[in-house]
Amino acid sequence: MNCPLCNAGSSRSLVTKKRTFFVCDSCCFIWADPRSYLDDTAERLRYGLHNNDRTNAGYVQFITQILDRGLQRWKTLHHIDEPSVDAEAHFPLILDWGSGPNPVATELLRERNFQVSSYDPIYGPQLPLNHQSFDIIFCIEVAEHFKNPLQDFNAMVRYLKPGGLLVVHTHTIPQDVFYAQALAKASAKASALEAFFQSWWYKEDPTHVSFYSEQAFKNLAQINKLYYEKTEKPGDKGAGKLHFFIKA
DSSP states (O other): OOOTTTOOSOOEEEEOSSOEEEEETTTTEEEEOGGGOOOHHHHHHHHTTOOOSTTOHHHHHHHHHHHHHHHHHHHHHTTTTSTTSOGGGGSOOEEEETOOSSOHHHHHHHHTTOOEEEEOTTTSOOOOOTTOOEEEEEEESOGGGOSSHHHHHHHHHHTEEEEEEEEEEOOOBOHHHHHHHHHHHHHTOOOHHHHHHHHOGGGGSTTOOEEOBHHHHHHHHHHTTEEEEEEOOTTOOSSOOEEEEEEO
16 A cells, blocks of 8 residues: 555555554654544544543643744744744734534633634534634644545645644654664564554544554655754653644
8 A cells, every 4th residue: 555645655564453553664753554543523523532622621722832933933933032023923813623522722812812714524614715824823633533544635735824833733753763773674673653543542542543653754854845853842751742843
């Protein structure tokens, strides 16, 4: 099966207890076998199990931290704190991509007086008109649900203004397990990638179908003529989660 990101045809299967996945060693991307995708009804039921609303203080704090880091990157990217900067630049137009049934990020941003549009393919609203474009797009815990990741990233980029910032939050596969995998082949040792993936909790959600590495994100950036930044603050645990893409 060809890789849905780079179209390489040398993918291999990775079988777990519940699903089969495919691995692209070219761009270091993993995706679920499309035959295991949930139908629309089952997908809605799964999302209904999440407690992602304003009553969940931990979730609100989680979203707030992502918004703060994205907005801070926007400020430094466009030198917002400098006196000569146009006042309108302090309030970028924002799109919340994949806002879900309870658009917490949209609500939090509007409470700060930002002009925000939201989009969700299941719950609505629909995408804005094609002629609209945005300074910042937040894609928070959504990219792992993309069944057509290249198409979805292309769509987000089309809505991004030149100089705009795409903020993606998703758990990623550590790049070093792919490098260790290459060494393991030569020495006939067990696959480091398979060992990691078999025990990775993030794959257990049946609506999670796309799993990225740093290299996969770099490939997406190159395809879409974006500048990619991996961000990790001191004390961050595990693989990188927050990723910035800047449109030239």
